[in-house]
Amino acid sequence: MKVGLIQAIDIHSDVENRYPPLGFAYLAGYARKYLDLGNNIFFRLTAEQLIDEKPDIVGITSVSHNFGRAIKHAKKLKEALGIPVIVGGTHVSYMPAYMPTCFDVAVLGEGEETFAELLSIYRRDHELTPENLCNVQGIAYRNGDKVVLTPARPLISPLDKIPFPARDLFEDHWGKHFKEDMHMFTARGCPYKCIFCASTQFWDRTRFVSPDYAVAEIQHLVDTFKVQRLNLYDDLFIANKKWFRETSQKIQDAGLHKRVTFYCSVRANMVDEEICAELRRMNVDAIGFGAESGNDEVLKYLGKKAATVEVNQRAIDIAHAAGLRVNCSFIIGSPMEGEPQLWDTYNFISSNVGKVEAVDVYPLNAYPGTEVWNEAVARGLVRNDMAEDEWDSLAQDPATFNIDTYRLFNPNLTKAQFHLYFQLFQELSNRSRATTALKTADREYQRLGEHAHHLWLSLQNEQQARARAEAETQALRDQVAALRQLVQGYENGKLMKTIAWVKQTADKLVVTAANRNDHATWNRNRYSRRNRQAHRHGHQNGPNSHVNGASGHNGHNGANGHVNGHDHTNGNGGHGHGLESTSATVSAVAVNGGHEPKPVTSGTKPPIDRVRPC
Incomplete structure (x- = not known):
């Protein structure tokens, strides 16, 4: 049995193409271990590439703003090969009742065990039918004109049961960059409930792999891929401080802090001198967190009650003093946000240029599974049954932001006004990045000067030795x-x-x-x-x-x-x-x-x- 995998993304987007879909690598690693599939499970970038491989069954994953692309892929595969198509990912997990007819089955939520069971059924019966699907937990399937939802599958416990992701799926597509700058997960879920994020609903609760598992995976990446930089892609790496300290110590005991540089996400109200010192000992050189706004009223609306403007500033100052590079993201366009609140955010960002190395500013968007989505539905800004070509309007990449298709939440501003403010914030973001680039260039100049001095000393030693x-x-x-x-x-x-x-x-x-x-x-x-x-x-x-x-x-x-x-x-x-x-x-x-x-x-x-x- 040949299993094909494809991710519905904009293959021309630098943001969407930065990292491969690690969720697929988890599915493949699990299927290889428990179904003995070997290399008969593979990944391709486009539907055309997948059709050339002639798989027996296909899995597609998609987020909401790319769900239209997922539908197009499924239709092409159905037409060319007539094979079952399984869909998974955040979008269909939040909206299974609206599963389009081009999909045979939807995997809801955590997918390793569910996907493996579906593959096992298909390998045995050579088809997926209501009769052999009705007892599978955690799926949605079509029975005639109806979509049937089965009971939720219990979460995998412990997470160490899941094999390391099969990253070899992506070597042909991400190449050298993939090896030098990789990402991994040490946890699933987040203990906080921001109104614009659906992580809590998707994962239900926060779970961690064991410190030994995390260290073993890092060692595997160093030995297998010679990774030099690793992005710890958890929603909140320091969510459990005891686990974090133990994991950090084990990383140091294994000497991995001397071979790998780390990046991780934090939350401002959890940042203190002790945490930053431990991050530095572990060789974390950069952190990121959502500062979101320079106005406390807006932060409260977004669900950031514990992370006030003062707390955010303190976190930036402590991290910067500890030698950590700081990245911050912001959201503009909240319903109560007028021009005074926007200027509060602008001034907050401007005052931290030089301390914050990267600033990303996004428009507030509604995504299924979030409170913002429910509010947008109530206001008639979005629908659960949007057409195939409407979902891409939810894209939030600042580089491709389109004011004409953007659904504005803020009644205090016109689209033209909001667009001007958005451009103003993008210029500020670019200024912050330019300042960072100059600092980086200066550091590189100093490093090259030191390197040149060492070379001169080496030359002198070489001449004496000669x-x-x-x-x-x-x-x-x-x-x-x-x-x-x-x-x-x-x-x-x-x-x-x-x-x-x-x-x-x-x-x-x-x-x-x-x-x-x-x-x-x-x-x-x-x-x-x-x-x-x-x-x-x-x-x-x-x-x-x-x-x-x-x-x-x-x-x-x-x-x-x-x-x-x-x-x-x-x-x-x-x-x-x-x-x-x-x-x-x-x-x-x-x-x-x-x-x-x-x-x-x-x-x-x-x-x-x-x-x-x-």
Whole structure:
């Protein structure tokens, strides 16, 4: 079974194309693990590309302002391939009763388990029918002219059960940029309820992956994709301070803070010195939060009761002092917002140029699932059953903002007035970005200057090392030359002469050693014979002597002397024929004037110079 995936977006929009649809990567990773789909699940940018692959079933995701594109994709796929089309995402999850006929099934809310179950049913039955769909939780399907909603599926718990997103789906489309600047989620949901945001309704409650899971995924991104920068795309990364501190510490323990730079979203009323210090230790270099307005009345309307203008300013000051780059977003066009409130916001932004590096200003828009949408429906500004080509009017990209299709909430301003203010805020946003660009350029200039200095030092070190290497090389050359001369001399006959001389000398040493050994044996035999005679005949010619010597065995011509040796004959303590030795280790040359000793035969005594005792 081949499963195709497509996201309904404006493929020419830089904003919409910045990051790939990670929701699809979660679906693919889950299906690969639990359905063993392998590479049979794939992603394509356009319906035409998907048709060329001829999948058996297709999944489409879409937000509200791109829902018209999702409908167009589904119609093309149905017409070309006649296959089931499953739709998911925020828009259909909030408005399932209005599911168009081009979709067979809608996945509502969290989709991993639901999508995998639908694929399993289709692989088994080769079709999706009311009979095999009625027991699937968390879907909407069509039965004749009616849309049937099944009971909600329980949320996945724990989130660690979900495999890492299959990001390899997108490598062909996002390429190098995708690897250098990636995004990930560590949580689902937000504890706050801003009236313009539908996150709380979609996720129901806030859940976090475990700190170990988060660290393991970061390590996976570093090892697999060599990621350098990571956008932690949670609605509020610091929502649970205990979890945040533990996760930050584990990131540091793993050394990932030295390899990855992070960006995350915060909320002004949760920002303090301790939080900012921990963010910096984790190597977060930039944060973003919705300041929304410079007027407390507007903030209260938007659901930002805890984040007043004063709180927002304090958060900016603390983060800036901690060395964090700050990005802020703002919304203009609230119903009670007149020109004084707009100028409050303008002045707030203007006073923080230099502290806030990026400013994004959006018009207030109504999206399904929000309180603003319900208010807009009540005022007749929008409808739940809008036509296919009406949904794109909800787009809020400032670069493509169209005042003609914009649904203005503010009764205090005309469209022309609002457009002028919107352009004024865009100029202020551009000024803030230009100031940031200049600061960035200055930092880069300083960095390049430091780099140039390091290069100069490296060059000096390299030159010194080169000089040392050249000196060592010359010394080696000299040694090689000397060896060559020596070899040349050997080749001229010196080597053979040297070998002959060494051999002759060695032979002499061998003969000398043999003579020494013979002489020592002769002495030992003589000592033994003399001792026996001395014991037989007693003391002669002197006290404590055996033969003509004091205190010596066979002592001749000296006290404690034995026979014929330096320190032995005419000396003390010797034993015979050796210098300070007990085994006659001096050659006969030293004893007998250079003549070798004559062999002694049985019954013959060697000549002895007798000296009269004193």
